[in-house]
Structure formats: C-alpha cells, structure tokens
Amino acid sequence: MPTFVIFDLEFTTWPGAMEQDWSAPGQLREIVQIGAVRVDEGYSVVEEYETLVRPVVNPRLSPFFTTLTGIDQRSVDRDGLAPARAVTDFLAFCRGGSVLSYGNDMLVLGENIGWARARGEEIKHSAFTPGFLNIRPWLNAVAPATTATNSGRLWQALSLPRPAPGHEHSALFDCHSIAAALRHLAGTGVTLPAGLLQISGVRGTS
Structure with missing residues (x-):
C-alpha cells in the first residue's frame, strides 16, 4: 500500500525565543521530541512513531518548554534517546518516501x-x-x-473532531491534527498537487 510520512518536532525553547529566532x-x-505518522493515500494513519530525545547543549529543559509541551525533565532523562540514535530511527521510519511537515521542521532536523x-x-x-x-503555505x-x-490546532480551525488523545505541542498529536486536516x-475534493509526493510502499521496517 503506498504511503508517506507526516512529522512534527518539539525542541528546546525559552520565553521570547521564537520571536528572536533563537x-x-x-x-x-x-530536538526533545519527534512524532510521525505514516498515512495512506486517503490520509488515514497506518503507523506511528514517537520518541523523546535528550538535548546535549541545554540538557535541562526550561520551565517554559515544559509548560508549553507537557514534557518534563524526568521523562526525558529516563526515556530520551541520544540525538543521533533518535534521528537515525526516525529517518529509518521514513523509508525513503515523502515526509511532510506543517512548517520548516526539516530545517531544525538538519541543524x-x-x-x-x-x-x-x-x-x-x-x-x-x-x-x-x-x-503549510499550500x-x-x-x-x-x-x-x-x-499544527496542533488545525483540527479546531477546520471544526473537526479531536483527531487523537493528547494536546497541541505534543509532536504525535500535532501529526494527527495535520493528517485530519488533509x-x-x-x-x-482538495488534495495535494499531483506529483508532489514521493510515495513509498509499506514493506519491511528498516
């Protein structure tokens, strides 16, 4: 079955950081959290990926970040993967197909x-x-x-049912919100332009 991936990131932040572009x-x-869903051509979710990541330069999460995302220090210290391991696992989940985000999360991934x-x-x-x-522009x-x-409020903006358990600024929930919008x-009758997606098949798990 042809599929593609929608992903979302939560990353370290502080009061005013977004306005000042960090x-x-x-x-x-x-990156502190990666969420991703694999969806079929009808935008139905067929697989999920989610992990916490331990930041290196700023290993202590700011209270602002924790309040925004609900991700606490204990969870990251206990369950977080090293950045290289987390990114490797996520890219394996993508399996060489198209990967969509609502915003320039790929730039943060590249950093x-x-x-x-x-x-x-x-x-x-x-x-x-x-x-x-x-x-996002489209x-x-x-x-x-x-x-x-x-991304986490797209379902509300379009007056849709809540797409999954959870809340905005949780990476996996935000992915479900994007998928629900699509x-x-x-x-x-409004679909992504033909030829935009590089579709991959669901065979193997890399």
Whole structure:
C-alpha cells in the first residue's frame, strides 16, 4: 500500500525565543521530541512513531518548554534517546518516501543532524533521501481559516473532531491534527498537487 510520512518536532525553547529566532547566546533548537505518522493515500494513519530525545547543549529543559509541551525533565532523562540514535530511527521510519511537515521542521532536523555529526556521532540514514516538504503555505492557501493556526490546532480551525488523545505541542498529536486536516480537505475534493509526493510502499521496517 503506498504511503508517506507526516512529522512534527518539539525542541528546546525559552520565553521570547521564537520571536528572536533563537538568537540569544546558547539558545539552540535542540530536538526533545519527534512524532510521525505514516498515512495512506486517503490520509488515514497506518503507523506511528514517537520518541523523546535528550538535548546535549541545554540538557535541562526550561520551565517554559515544559509548560508549553507537557514534557518534563524526568521523562526525558529516563526515556530520551541520544540525538543521533533518535534521528537515525526516525529517518529509518521514513523509508525513503515523502515526509511532510506543517512548517520548516526539516530545517531544525538538519541543524540537529549537523550538530550530532560535529560531535562525531553517526547518523545511519541520509536526511536527503526522503523528500521533505513544508505543506503549510499550500494548506493555508487552500484553507484560509488555518493561516494563523499552529499544527496542533488545525483540527479546531477546520471544526473537526479531536483527531487523537493528547494536546497541541505534543509532536504525535500535532501529526494527527495535520493528517485530519488533509483528510478533511481531500473529502471536499482538495488534495495535494499531483506529483508532489514521493510515495513509498509499506514493506519491511528498516
């Protein structure tokens, strides 16, 4: 069955960091959580991926981040993977197909890959093999009600049922919210442009 991936990241942040584009000294966008869903051509979820990641430069999460995401220090210390391991596992989940995000999460992923490699850590899959695509400009254009909405609130902007347990700023929930928006739009006849997706088959688990 042909499929593609929708992913979302939660990464270290502090009050005002987004407005300042993480330009303050020491404020890096280190990944703390990766969420992804594999969806079929009808945008139904057929597989999930989720992991916590231990940041290296700023291993202590800011209270602002924890309040925003609900991710606490104990959970990251206990369950978080090393960045290189987490990114390797995620890229394996992508299986060389198209990978969609609502925003430029692929840039943050690239930053984290660069930092890991600079530390001498091995990333076993190439981030350039899958076709990463930011669908936010397209989605906002075809559904103007979503223009000022983050990924975790897309379902609300489109007056849809809650797509999954959880809350916004949880990476996996945000993926379900994106998938629900795409599924809804497809039901109204609005689908991603033909040829945009590099579809992969569901065989093996890499």
